Amino acid sequence: MDMVRWGVLSTANIGTEHVIPGMQKGKLCSVEAIASRSKEKAERVAAQLDIEKAYGSYEQLLADANIDAIYIPLPNHMHVEWTIEALEAGKHVLCEKPISMNREEAEKLARSVEDFPDLKVMEAFMYRFHPQWDQVKQWLKEEKVGRITSIDSIFTYFNNNPDNIRNKAEIGGGGMLDIGCYCLSASRYILHDEPVQVFAEMDFDPEFETDRLATGVLTFPGCSATFTCSTQSSPTQKLTILGTEGIIEMDIPFNPLLATTTVYLKKDGEIVEKKEFSADHYTLQGDAFSKAILDDTEVPTPLEDALANMKVIDALFESAKRQAVIKL
Numbered sequence: 001m002d003m004v005r006w007g008v009l010s011t012a013n014i015g016t017e018h019v020i021p022g023m024q025k026g027k028l029c030s031v032e033a034i035a036s037r038s039k040e041k042a043e044r045v046a047a048q049l050d051i052e053k054a055y056g057s058y059e060q061l062l063a064d065a066n067i068d069a070i071y072i073p074l075p076n077h078m079h080v081e082w083t084i085e086a087l088e089a090g091k092h093v094l095c096e097k098p099i100s101m102n103r104e105e106a107e108k109l110a111r112s113v114e115d116f117p118d119l120k121v122m123e124a125f126m127y128r129f130h131p132q133w134d135q136v137k138q139w140l141k142e143e144k145v146g147r148i149t150s151i152d153s154i155f156t157y158f159n160n161n162p163d164n165i166r167n168k169a170e171i172g173g174g175g176m177l178d179i180g181c182y183c184l185s186a187s188r189y190i191l192h193d194e195p196v197q198v199f200a201e202m203d204f205d206p207e208f209e210t211d212r213l214a215t216g217v218l219t220f221p222g223c224s225a226t227f228t229c230s231t232q233s234s235p236t237q238k239l240t241i242l243g244t245e246g247i248i249e250m251d252i253p254f255n256p257l258l259a260t261t262t263v264y265l266k267k268d269g270e271i272v273e274k275k276e277f278s279a280d281h282y283t284l285q286g287d288a289f290s291k292a293i294l295d296d297t298e299v300p301t302p303l304e305d306a307l308a309n310m311k312v313i314d315a316l317f318e319s320a321k322r323q324a325v326i327k328l
Contacts, residue, residue: 004290007033007067007091009058009082011045014096015073018257019124020049022282023071028290035061058082062089069094069293071124075165076172077101080109083121087112092120094289098181098313099123099306101172106310110303120292122299123306125185127254129284132261132277133189136241136248139265139273140190145243151190151225152240153183155254156233160205166231167208174210176202176313180229182254184312185305186239187218187225194308195220197327202320205232216316246272256281 006029008015023029032052036042039056046054055061062070062085069092072082080100086093100106113121127133139145157179159166166173188194200216212232218225239253247266252259258280265273292299315326 001068001294003028003030004092004293005066005068006031006071006286007035007061007064007069008051008071008073009035009061009086010072010074011036011041012073012075015071016045016049019071019073019126019282019286020051022280023286024049025280025283026287026290028294029286033061033064033067058085062086062091068092069120069290072096076177077170080105083109084112087116087119087121090119092289092293094122094124094286096124097185097306098172098177098310099303100310101177103307103310103314106307110307113303120289120299121303122289122292122301123303123309124285125182125301126281126285127182127186128189128281128301129288130256130261130277130281131279131284132250132253132256132263132275135263135275135277136190136250139248140241144246144265144273145241145248146245148191148223148241148243150223150242151187152242153186153225153227153238153253154229155179155182155237156228156230157235158233159231162208167205167210169209173208174212175229175231176211176214176316178229178231179254180211180214180227180316181309181313183225183227183229183239184218184316185309186253187220187227188305188308188312190241191220191223191225193220195225195312195328197325198312198315198319199325200316200319202317211317211320214316214320216319218312 035055042054070086072095195218202211203213205212213230239250241248249264252261319326
């Protein structure tokens with residue numbers, strides 16, 4: 001086998017508009033089937049994306065012996081359930097972030113994964129595969145900014161549509177699970193460490209009961225990371241790494257969606273290096289995961305990372321509720 005044969009559970013927009021087209025450009029991915037609870041919708045999307053097989057149920061796709069791996073872009077509350085179903089069907093799984101609704105669910109998944117040692121599971125934090133992050137990591141490895149003293153990240157958009165799944169609390173809507181998780185993941189990725197305590201303030205939509213604005217501080221050994229995420233603010237994103245000898249700035253750190261991104265290295269208020277990148281991180285993510293399957297190696301982002309991120313998310317919700325610092 002020189003390519004991994006993929007099936008997709010759901011015709012969700014993130015899959016049909018971004019992930020599937022990205023994976024179809026990959027060297028190691030062959031997207032061969034898609035499933036929906038509506039056979040007609042599955043057939044329509046399959047025709048649009050030139051996918052060979054369309055199924056009218058998720059179970060039918062999982063029963064397809066010619067599918068090696070499953071990509072899951074289902075709503076958050078369905079991630080753990082269908083990841084386990086896919087594993088039980090003998091499939092590798094790339095599941096959209098967040099891996100679960102909370103830490104308890106993530107731990108349930110981790111226990112289930114232990115029963116399938118030959119199968120790969122990974123949370124789809126695609127931003128880590130974009131080459132701009134390789135540049136940032138290289139600057140940090142070379143200590144271009146000295147010792148990191150703080151990280152600040154912002155990720156916002158405006159969406160007040162009551163029918164949108166991101167505004168439905170019971171299925172995992174709200175800013176923290178949708179975009180705040182990127183800010184937390186990025187801080188942990190940059191520092192190769194876990195926070196020792198967190199504090200958060202959150203504003204909840206009175207109608208949707210979802211967190212529409214969250215700000216917080218993650219305290220790591222020797223430095224801190226602050227973030228703001230919002231589902232009802234003017235759209236923007238940015239990440240800044242402040243060090244004792246310089247600053248790194250990223251203008252589109254999380255979802256450039258094929259736009260040209262720029263990362264800056266600054267010293268004494270001046271730009272000393274500037275790098276531009278254009279890439280499809282969905283293509284790179286799909287190939288990286290597929291390579292781990294084909295070579296039978298560890299996945300780029302282990303499941304333990306997903307559990308650690310959910311632990312931080314849970315602590316931030318608890319902090320906002322109690323209006324207190326939560327130690328981890």
